[in-house]
Amino acid sequence: MSNNEEARRSRKTYGKPEVRRIELRPEESLAAGCKTLSSSESGQPSGTPCTVNGCFDIGS
């Protein structure tokens, strides 16, 4: 196989440019949200913002 042919085969197929949307969640990217570690302790369901009741767990 000649070098030219090898190079042609290894060349990537042209792909038309396209826009892909990646989901960015500000409350997660900026650690702004509060998901309580123990919902039974705080009386809040997981994912409740910390401001509602004042949650002090270190959970995610």
Added chain:
Amino acid sequence: MRPSLAIPPGGSCRLSIAGLTVEIAAKLTMKSDFELPGDLASFETPPATPDVSLVVDSRPSVGATTAPAVYDSGLNWLLREESGRRVFESYHIHQGLLVSAATQDSRRYDVLFHEENWERIWSLTRGDHPGFQLPYPMHQLVLLAPLARESGFLLHASGAVIDGQAFVFAGHSGDGKTTLSRLLAAEGLELLSDERIALRKQGHGFRAYGTPWPGEGEIISSASYPLGGVFILRKADRHRVREGRPSLLAAELLSRAIVPYYFGRETRTILGLVHDLATSTPLRELEFSLSDGLLPVLASAA
């Protein structure tokens, strides 16, 4: 959760989180103990030169700084900047300012609790908890800049160990980090976290660290391992590893990182780290289901 680490006024302790030595010292003038959640006990470390120090104190009343907010989370904290000083402030929706953490260089934070507001909250809720604790997510916020300085960042991810290497599974909330962790635990794998992994660049590769910030699976580990690979999590009806397009996967990874976008330098550092990771470490998609047989699929990809 009951705190298992309580630092009395005048006391101190040291933790190792993501390889950073974090020293916490309570001033003698503090009204009561500074308490750390039980999760952090296993992160205690012998004395060493700290990478970051938290000097904690309290006052009967603490006024909010008048500097404009650089970033407002819209929830319970905001960031102000004044004469090069960064101040994180944590609020309670009814009682107001609870605590501020001010720093000039992200190496030392002066943490100041508002005693009256703090005590009012505890008397309203439990009434049996006089010690001070950092409200969520202050522990993480104060570490973001020091971690970036040491070529690291936090990722929304679970992590497990296969043949001495860490494999990290990045996912948004609801993508199945805790579910996957339970599946991997059932396979007998050591877990690093079911919610938050720290990644730090080391040489030409990366190292993955467990963190004290768990998800619903309450998986906590202070262990760390060389990073063997990163997967973007997808729920599916079977287990499968997919290669995907590197540029898209890198973008997906970035969207699952915790990035202090309000800090330009640290943001640029983390963008560079994500690029370095995507070009040095296998980055793929993991489709997984609730069925058995996940480990062979991962082992063949490892």
